[in-house]
Amino acid sequence: MALYKNSSYRHPYREGEVVLSTRDILFVGVFVEGADVNQLILIVNMCWATPSRYSSDRLRYIIIERGCPNTKDNTIGMAENGVSLTCRFHVTVFKFIGDYDEVHLHCDVSLCDSDTNACKVNCPHKRRMYSEDSDHKEHILTVGPIRRR
DSSP, X not given: OEEEXXXXXXXXXXXXXXXXXXXXXXXXXXXXXXXXXXXXXXXXXXXXXXXXXXXXXXXXXXXXXXXXXXXXXXXXXXEEOSSSSEEEEEEEOOOOSSSOOEEEEEEEEEEEETTTSOOOOOOSSOOOSSOTXXXXXXXXXXXXXXXXX
């Protein structure tokens, strides 16, 4: 998972250099390298932000849920999810209320076997087409900190 400077998703930030102002747009790319592009599809199931590096932090803001952008936040845009080994989305930078200077981004991702499942993600509000109990493993990826300018 990487954070990018613009919508081309070609220029990633180096670790520790992400300093943004509230209202800036953060571009996020999640990808798998070395997997079978003809069989496997990457799905971002859920993404959330926390003011700490801990994905289990109780203070969190949901960005993506069940593969779809949070419907209560119209600043989130999904460019690609559930169609290849790359997922891309953007979100407007926000600040947690309180004395927090950092935001960490966490995403729960899984690989779907397109030979045995329909791996399509339908948004908004519809369930993913492939069954939730199918044989896929979920992994949590984390990037950050994103510091406030």
